[in-house]
Amino acid sequence: MNIALIAHDKKKPEIITFTTAYQNILEKHQLFATGTTGKKIADATGLSIIRFQSGPLGGDQQIGSKIADDQMDMVIFFRDPLTAQPHEPDITALLRLCDVHQIPVATNLAGAEIMIRALDRGDFNWRKVAKDERNQVE
Numbered sequence: 001m002n003i004a005l006i007a008h009d010k011k012k013p014e015i016i017t018f019t020t021a022y023q024n025i026l027e028k029h030q031l032f033a034t035g036t037t038g039k040k041i042a043d044a045t046g047l048s049i050i051r052f053q054s055g056p057l058g059g060d061q062q063i064g065s066k067i068a069d070d071q072m073d074m075v076i077f078f079r080d081p082l083t084a085q086p087h088e089p090d091i092t093a094l095l096r097l098c099d100v101h102q103i104p105v106a107t108n109l110a111g112a113e114i115m116i117r118a119l120d121r122g123d124f125n126w127r128k129v130a131k132d133e134r135n136q137v138e
C-alpha cells in the first residue's frame with residue numbers, strides 16, 4: 001500500500017512516536033511524506049520515505065495529486081487544530097480529495113492507530129482488488 005504521512009509542527013513528536021511504535025508494519029509499505037515530516041521520521045526511525053515539498057511550499061498538493069492519480073491508499077495526517085496554517089486551503093483541498101476518492105484518512109493519533117492495525121490485519125486488501133479491477137476495465 002502507498003501511505004502518506006504528514007504532521008504539522010506541533011504534532012511532529014506525535015508522528016515520530018507513532019511511526020516508531022508501528023515501524024514493523026510501516027516498513028512493509030511504500031511511504032510518502034511532506035518534506036519536514038519525512039525527514040524527521042526518517043532520521044528517527046530509519047524508514048525509507050519518498051519526500052515531497054514541505055507542506056507550506058506545496059507538499060500537501062503533491063500528495064493530493066497522487067490521490068487524484070489513484071496512487072495513494074491511505075493518508076495519516078496529524079493536524080494541529082489549534083494553530084493557523086498559512087497553507088490552510090491546501091490542507092482543505094487534500095482532505096477534500098480523500099473524500100472525493102474514498103481514501104482512508106486519519107487526522108489524529110487515535111484514528112491512525114486503528115487504521116494501521118486494520119492495515120496489518122488485511123482490512124485494506126479491498127483497495128488492491130478494486131484497483132486491479134479498475135485496471136482490467138481500462
Ligand SMILES: O=C(CO)COP(=O)(O)O
Pocket residue numbers: 006007008009033034035036037038053054055056059060091
Ligand atoms: O504543513 C504540513 C502539512 O500541511 C506539513 O509539512 P512539513 O512536513 O514540511 O512540515
